[in-house]
Amino acid sequence: MxxxxxxxxxxxxxxxxxxxxxxxxxxxxxxxxxxxxxxxxxxxxxxxxxxxxxxxxxxxxxxxxxxxxxxxxxxxxxxxxxxxxxxxxxxxxxxxxxxxxxxxxxxxxxKDLVVDRSAFDRIIQAGGYTSVNVGGAQDANLILVAKTASDKAMDSAACIGCGACVAACKNASAALFTSAKVAHLAFLPQGQPERATRVVAMVERHDAEGFGSCSNEGECEAVCPKEIPITNIAHMNREYLRAMLVTRD
Ligand code: SF4
Ligand code: FES
Missing domain, CATH: 3.10.20.30 (Beta-grasp domain)
Known part of the structure; x- marks a missing residue:
């Protein structure tokens, strides 16, 4: 060819x-x-x-x-x-x-086709982790996780952080990426202690990095190599609203 x-x-x-x-x-x-x-x-x-x-x-x-x-x-x-x-x-x-x-x-x-995606790392650093002290490795079935919850968490964890969702979005929003990382932990028992602070910190970091807002066009979902669904963004918005109510003084 x-x-x-x-x-x-x-x-x-x-x-x-x-x-x-x-x-x-x-x-x-x-x-x-x-x-x-x-x-x-x-x-x-x-x-x-x-x-x-x-x-x-x-x-x-x-x-x-x-x-x-x-x-x-x-x-x-x-x-x-x-x-x-x-x-x-x-x-x-x-x-x-x-x-x-x-x-x-x-x-x-x-340079050329290479961009600096460290903004994604800083969104993860803001809250994409669990810091509960879990001690030594536990037996696999000690913390039971419902199949529906583990499936949703696993589907969200499939995000590979490539940045295509940002590139496709007319607002250069990283909402699909951030929502996948929020959902991955929000569905699991291990993610519950920091569930509210996590979503607020990650969304605020997303905005501070200069990514735009989601306007529900769906280009992100269309180009995502891991087919992360846009419903994750609705889930993230609900998590954010819940966090505002839970953490309100
Ligand atoms: S395009 Fe998909 S896999 Fe890539 S960062 Fe966005 S949500 Fe993750
Ligand atoms: S080089 Fe690893 S996903 Fe393409």
């Missing part, structure tokens, strides 16, 4: 940046999208040019490190798929693809 690429190149966070055209030649349909970029980068290195910077780690859709816009869509055209799991057989010979980094004030571009 041959693919024509228009890639955002930006040397430093302060650089203005701009699109540069590349041609990916001799691409196998069985390659992943990132392997196709590896091929392009190898040819750039051979020519003594700076390779295109992009994030990746597991390349198995489980770590959340990868992510950029392919043709304006976070993670590309396949639903429920991170860009590392996108394959070139999804495209046609001579297709033209535009690659851009996530665009959000809270995710400044570091």
């Amino acid at each position: 041959r693919i024509f690429l228009k890639v955002w190149r930006q040397a430093t966070p302060r650089d203005r940046g701009g699109f540069v055209d590349y041609t990916a030649e001799n691409i196998s349909p069985d390659m992943s999208f990132l392997e196709m970029l590896d091929v392009v980068n190898e040819s750039l290195i051979v020519k003594g040019q700076d390779p295109i910077a992009f994030d990746s780690d597991c390349r198995e859709g489980i770590c959340g490190t990868c992510g950029f816009l392919v043709g304006g869509v976070p993670h590309g055209p396949d639903p429920g798929t991170s860009v590392c799991q996108l394959h070139m057989r999804r495209f046609k010979d001579d297709d033209r693809l535009v690659l851009e980094p996530w665009r959000a004030r809270a995710f400044p571009v570091l």
